[in-house]
Each structure stands twice: as C-alpha cells, then as structure tokens.
Amino acid sequence: MRAVTLSRHGDESVLELTEQPVPDPADGQLLIKVRAAGVNPVDWKFREGAVSTDRPFPLGMGWDVAGTVVTTTTADGPGVGDEVYGMLPLPYAGAYQEFAVLPVSAVAPKPVELSFAQAAAVPLAALTAWQSLDAAQLTAGQRVLIHGGAGGVGHFAVQLAKARGAHVTATTSPRNLAFLRRLGVDEPLDRTEEHPHAVEPVDVVIDTVGGRTQQESWRALRPGGVLITLPEPIDETYRIPGITGRRVVVAPDGEALRRIGQLIDSGAVQVEVQDVLPLEKAAEAQLISRTGQVRGKLVLSL
Ligand SMILES: NC(=O)c1ccc[n+]([C@@H]2O[C@H](COP(=O)([O-])OP(=O)(O)OC[C@H]3O[C@@H](n4cnc5c(N)ncnc54)[C@H](OP(=O)(O)O)[C@@H]3O)[C@@H](O)[C@H]2O)c1
Structure with a gap:
C-alpha cells in the first residue's frame, strides 16, 4: 500500500511516499480502507521528534481516518463495508496511508451528512x-x-x-x-x-x-x-x-465520536475544512499546519 512514512525525525523533507505492507488487525481491531486522513499539529510535532514512541523507524504519520471497514476481528461494532471514522491511539501514528488499523472501540459510524474528507477532519x-x-x-x-x-x-x-x-x-x-x-x-x-x-x-x-x-x-x-x-x-x-x-491529553473514544456525529448530522456542529490536499502533498499540508493560521482543518485525500 502507499503510505507516508519517515525514516528519521526532521523537517517536512523527511516525509516520503513509500510502499508498505498492509497492516494486520489484531483481536479487537478493524482494518480500514482510508479515504481521507486529517492533519493535526501533533503530526508535525511527532515528525520533528517532540512526541516519543516506542516503535522503530520507518514510522507512519497521522491519527485521523475516515474510510470503509475491510476486515473486522470482532462481532461487535461495524461490519465489512461500513463507512466509519476514528482516531488512532497516541502515540501510534498510521493514518496517512491506504489502510489503517484501529481498535473497534475507537471508531464510530461516519456522520451521514459528511464526505470522507469532512469526516477525517473531525476525530482528534x-x-x-x-x-x-x-x-x-x-x-x-x-x-x-x-x-x-x-x-x-x-x-x-x-x-x-x-x-x-x-x-x-x-x-x-x-x-x-x-x-x-x-x-x-x-x-x-x-x-x-x-x-x-x-x-x-x-x-x-x-x-x-x-x-x-x-x-x-x-x-x-x-x-x-x-x-x-x-x-x-x-x-x-x-x-x-x-x-x-x-x-488534557486526548484519547480515542468511539462512543463520544458517535455522539459528536449525531450533533453534526443534526446541524448543531459544522465542520470547517480549509483545504483538501492529495496524499502526495502531505509535506505541504504539514507546512501549512505549522503556520498556526489554519481555519478549521486540513485534510489529505487518498
Ligand atoms: N493535549 C492534547 O491532547 C491536544 C489535542 C489537540 C491539539 N493539541 C494542541 O493544541 C493546539 C491547537 O491545536 P489545533 O489543532 O486547534 O491547532 P490549529 O488548528 O493549527 O490552530 C490554528 C488556529 O489557532 C489560532 N491562533 C493562533 N495563534 C493564536 C492566538 N495567539 N490566539 C488565538 N488564536 C490563535 C488561529 O486562528 P487566528 O489566526 O484567527 O487567531 C488558527 O485558526 C496545538 O498546539 C496542538 O498540538 C493538544
């Protein structure tokens, strides 16, 4: 699969588009075909080495996904083909890629009123x-x-x-x-x-x-x-x-995302997406995020 990865910490030039194996979901996890990935300041902080992880290089990028369930390991939660959105657990990035693995407890149905790009702007x-x-x-x-x-x-x-x-x-x-x-x-x-x-x-x-x-x-x-x-x-x-x-340090929570999704679908909460860039422009998206002047969110589309 195509994935944005880094083999060392540094500025946006360390981001590479690479071929990686599709991850295997463990018990209680879902494999999701990622349609869009949200961009957050923690992404470039992680890239720069300000957020530590116990995983070896090459590291993945990003925590927000919206996409479709490909494999499920549990009878609970969404089934194959369902449209979902969710946040990966910190500090395990892996959203800027074609397939992502998330705990079933971290995902919720994608709000029906939102596109995948808008949905990926929401979780974190x-x-x-x-x-x-x-x-x-x-x-x-x-x-x-x-x-x-x-x-x-x-x-x-x-x-x-x-x-x-x-x-x-x-x-x-x-x-x-x-x-x-x-x-x-x-x-x-x-x-x-x-x-x-x-x-x-x-x-x-x-x-x-x-x-x-x-x-x-x-x-x-x-x-x-x-x-x-x-x-x-x-x-x-x-x-x-x-x-x-x-x-406060954010944690994944599928149940809260379900309730947030209801507020979005009811019209009580709007999602502002300043721009949607293709996955290939992940470095540019992080540069823009780093200016601290984004209105709402930036999203990568796959
Ligand atoms: N602890 C956690 O779990 C957690 C979770 C999420 C985010 N964070 C951190 O929280 C911060 C915000 O995250 P974010 O995703 O909201 O970032 P963001 O989307 O990049 O925030 C950009 C916004 O900040 C505003 N801004 C910049 N400087 C400002 C100032 N001095 N006063 C008021 N507004 C200002 C800008 O609006 P204007 O230009 O219009 O002012 C811009 O719209 C980041 O440092 C992020 O890493 C922490």
Whole structure:
C-alpha cells in the first residue's frame, strides 16, 4: 500500500511516499480502507521528534481516518463495508496511508451528512474539544472563554460548548471574527487587542494556544473556575490559588465520536475544512499546519 512514512525525525523533507505492507488487525481491531486522513499539529510535532514512541523507524504519520471497514476481528461494532471514522491511539501514528488499523472501540459510524474528507477532519480535534469540556465539567448557563476559536480544536470547542448551553467567548484574529459569529459564538474577541482581562470573569477557559495565552488565562477566571490547557503542561509560576488548572491529553473514544456525529448530522456542529490536499502533498499540508493560521482543518485525500 502507499503510505507516508519517515525514516528519521526532521523537517517536512523527511516525509516520503513509500510502499508498505498492509497492516494486520489484531483481536479487537478493524482494518480500514482510508479515504481521507486529517492533519493535526501533533503530526508535525511527532515528525520533528517532540512526541516519543516506542516503535522503530520507518514510522507512519497521522491519527485521523475516515474510510470503509475491510476486515473486522470482532462481532461487535461495524461490519465489512461500513463507512466509519476514528482516531488512532497516541502515540501510534498510521493514518496517512491506504489502510489503517484501529481498535473497534475507537471508531464510530461516519456522520451521514459528511464526505470522507469532512469526516477525517473531525476525530482528534473534536474529541479534544469534547474531553476538555468534560474535564472542565462545563454546564448550561456557564461562561466559557475559548482561546484559538477558529482552529481545529477551537472551532469544535465553541460549537460543542454552545450545544451544552454555555455562553461562549472566543479569541481569534480579525479575519476570523465573522466566522466565529457564524458558528454561534456569543462574543468573538480580536486577539490582537488586549482582551482576556476585559471580559467578565468566566467559569472555564479552554486554551488551545499556550505560552503567554496560558499565563494570562488565570486572570480571566472567577474564583473556583477551571483552566484547561492543551498545547503544553500548566506553567506553575502563574497558577492562582482557588482556580483549577490542568492539561488534557486526548484519547480515542468511539462512543463520544458517535455522539459528536449525531450533533453534526443534526446541524448543531459544522465542520470547517480549509483545504483538501492529495496524499502526495502531505509535506505541504504539514507546512501549512505549522503556520498556526489554519481555519478549521486540513485534510489529505487518498
Ligand atoms: N493535549 C492534547 O491532547 C491536544 C489535542 C489537540 C491539539 N493539541 C494542541 O493544541 C493546539 C491547537 O491545536 P489545533 O489543532 O486547534 O491547532 P490549529 O488548528 O493549527 O490552530 C490554528 C488556529 O489557532 C489560532 N491562533 C493562533 N495563534 C493564536 C492566538 N495567539 N490566539 C488565538 N488564536 C490563535 C488561529 O486562528 P487566528 O489566526 O484567527 O487567531 C488558527 O485558526 C496545538 O498546539 C496542538 O498540538 C493538544
């Protein structure tokens, strides 16, 4: 099968399109014919060596797949020919390739309203948003501030928070303010202005940006509030007593994906795909992702 692999860590030039054996599904796993693979920042972080794995080179790439079940090893879950989407377990990449192996517990039916390319944009980013809102125990009527609201995780987080009945404030650059309004954000904030301290104290902050944004997030929270950060661990220097702060690390979850799929099919959650590139352009896709300016998601088609 055709697969994007790397034989050493480095910049995007280490990505190669190679021929690899079709993987064998173990018990409890599915073999999926990949129709599209999502691109996430963790892909290029992994390529650069910032995410460790116990697997030897050559390593595969990517965690998000949408495709069709070819082989199943279990009577539970989807059958041969079913259209599914799912996230591989971290840190075992292997989505930028013609066939992928996933635990049956990590997949769900592909939302019927979505193409394969749109479906591949969903798993890792939407699960991250879902699990972050769960970790913060966000409830209806609460106020949440989402930093990076136009990105892969952010655009799902704002919509899932609205679906939970929260009041949503989100930061973005000026060119994406109208986009956030379209997604239902109550208060889109221009991140180039001095905002995080100007907002009324919030119950929850979801930080998809990190660095200075994480440091300043503490001051946007009410006493008893919750800060969830994604790019990096909490920097203890800035912690404010009485506020909970923790990092969430996403995990595959087929049941959550099934529920997210229902929200998508009901029209409550939209999937924004900035661009779909062919598998051969994986390096270009990662270069674009690395700019940190993608609106929604990038996807590779197979
Ligand atoms: N811990 C985990 O399990 C986990 C899971 C998923 C992702 N992550 C990490 O979380 C981060 C976000 O992931 P992602 O997939 O959402 O990335 P992404 O799609 O590349 O995010 C790009 C978005 O970030 C926005 N942005 C950039 N700088 C910003 C700033 N200073 N303030 C507000 N918005 C800013 C950009 O919008 P504007 O240009 O309009 O501002 C752009 O739309 C990455 O570091 C990723 O590795 C962690």
